[in-house]
Amino acid sequence: xxxxxxxxxxxxxxxxxxxxxxxxxxxxxxxxxxxxxxxxxxxxxxxxxxxxxxxxxxxxxxxxxxxxxxxxxxxxxxxxxxxxxxxxxxxxxxxxxxxxxxxxxxxxxxxxxxxxxxxxxxxxxxxxxxxxxxxxxxxxxxxxxxxxxxxxxxxxxxxxxxxxxxxxxxxxxxxxxxxxxxxxxxxxxxxxxxxxxxxxxxxxxxxxxxxxxxxxxxxxxxxxxxxxxxxxxxxxxxxxxxxxxxxxxxxxxxxxxxxxxxxxxxxxxxxxxxxxxxxxxxxxxxxxxxxxxxxxxxxxxxxxxxxxxxxxxxxxxxxxxxxxxxxxxxxxxxxxxxxxxxxxxxxxxxxxxxxxxxxxxxxxxxxxxxxxxxxxxxxxxxxxxxxxxxxxxxxxxxxxxxxxxxxxxxxxxxxxxxxxxxxxxxxxxx
Numbered sequence: 001x002x003x004x005x006x007x008x009x010x011x012x013x014x015x016x017x018x019x020x021x022x023x024x025x026x027x028x029x030x031x032x033x034x035x036x037x038x039x040x041x042x043x044x045x046x047x048x049x050x051x052x053x054x055x056x057x058x059x060x061x062x063x064x065x066x067x068x069x070x071x072x073x074x075x076x077x078x079x080x081x082x083x084x085x086x087x088x089x090x091x092x093x094x095x096x097x098x099x100x101x102x103x104x105x106x107x108x109x110x111x112x113x114x115x116x117x118x119x120x121x122x123x124x125x126x127x128x129x130x131x132x133x134x135x136x137x138x139x140x141x142x143x144x145x146x147x148x149x150x151x152x153x154x155x156x157x158x159x160x161x162x163x164x165x166x167x168x169x170x171x172x173x174x175x176x177x178x179x180x181x182x183x184x185x186x187x188x189x190x191x192x193x194x195x196x197x198x199x200x201x202x203x204x205x206x207x208x209x210x211x212x213x214x215x216x217x218x219x220x221x222x223x224x225x226x227x228x229x230x231x232x233x234x235x236x237x238x239x240x241x242x243x244x245x246x247x248x249x250x251x252x253x254x255x256x257x258x259x260x261x262x263x264x265x266x267x268x269x270x271x272x273x274x275x276x277x278x279x280x281x282x283x284x285x286x287x288x289x290x291x292x293x294x295x296x297x298x299x300x301x302x303x304x305x306x307x308x309x310x311x312x313x314x315x316x317x318x319x320x321x322x323x324x325x326x327x328x329x330x331x332x333x334x335x336x337x338x339x340x341x342x343x344x345x346x347x348x349x350x351x352x353x354x355x356x357x358x359x360x361x362x363x364x365x366x367x368x369x370x371x372x373x374x375x376x377x378x379x380x381x382x383x384x385x386x387x388x389x390x391x392x393x394x395x396x397x398x399x400x401x402x403x404x405x406x407x408x409x410x411x412x413x414x415x416x417x418x419x420x421x422x423x424x425x426x427x428x429x430x
Contacts, residue, residue: 046400046403059116229252298315
């Protein structure tokens with residue numbers, strides 16, 4: 001790709017038309033002569049960083065999703081792409097309200113053309129679109145982008161040597177004001193929604209998400225999910241359902257979880273326990289004793305030196321070492337870190353709309369933004385932390401720099417324009 005080209009295609013890919021820079025007047029009313037041509041080798045013509053990020057979501061695939069969900073059935077001059085640009089600006093720019101979104105875009109009106117936006121949206125128009133445009137459009141865009149991110153993550157070295165996917169399953173509650181979000185009743189005087197998430201440990205990408213009422217049990221959401229044969233699934237004690245565990249075993253899905261203290265079981269076979277392992281034994285739960293070998297599970301008890309206590313794991317995998325099972329469950333902490341990053345770095349704790357459709361739209365655009373950030377983090381050679389990358393992107397959204405050059409060397413100044421940045425203005429008195 002030539003330096004003068006913008007990353008991506010269509011309207012976002014047009015090079016910037018650079019005009020002759022006009023220097024300020026000197027004290028004697030004469031402007032210094034500065035020669036600047038469009039063919040200057042010091043000038044790399046690229047579109048804004050925000051435009052280059054948007055180009056990672058191909059317009060053709062986005063328009064296919066729009067047609068699939070008939071998202072512009074009643075649209076009158078307000079394309080779904082403009083709504084997407086505004087909501088992604090809300091997430092990456094950390095805008096706190098509809099006024100900040102529309103005002104922030106309007107203040108950058110000279111740069112909107114490279115985003116494929118003819119004019120900044122009005123507050124009422126964006127609010128109406130968030131209330132009525134189908135949120136399923138953004139779920140489809142999320143899965144389109146996920147396949148691209150997973151392909152990029154496949155090139156990185158994996159932490160464990162087994163070839164199948166390692167997935168973590170968990171949920172997080174997002175509190176809401178019941179008086180404003182009356183459809184999201186959680187407790188008598190509180191409102192909330194619950195985000196159920198599956199995290200792919202190849203790149204730590206969210207691979208599946210569903211938003212339910214806050215009082216929906218974790219296991220109820222998990223029972224609707226399907227996992228590929230051979231998958232290694234990790235979850236906590238909130239998913240203690242013996243029938244579901246047996247179903248996973250019959251589907252060829254391996255799991256690692258914690259065993260509750262009051263669980264009743266019988267020991268079938270003790271196994272040799274290496275150093276650091278208190279017990280490693282094959283058991284069968286009391287309620288499944290009549291099912292035979294298919295209900296056999298493996299109970300592993302490990303001593304924690306720092307806490308001076310034991311911790312008990314349960315798995316249906318009979319081949320992996322006990323220390324590997326413990327390491328797999330420890331890796332489950334990554335989904336907790338993901339929820340923390342999602343809530344701290346993006347806008348999912350407060351909402352710019354009060355209807356269920358608006359909340360769904362905002363959460364799915366937040367997940368899309370997280371995928372984009374993860375993709376940029378994987379493509380970069382600079383050791384970014386996710387929070388630092390989000391913070392610096394927020395400051396650079398409408399800066400005209402090559403995105404991937406900046407990602408690899410974020411603290412390098414852009415190339416100086418010959419005759420402009422190094423020009424010395426003459427002072428004249430009298």
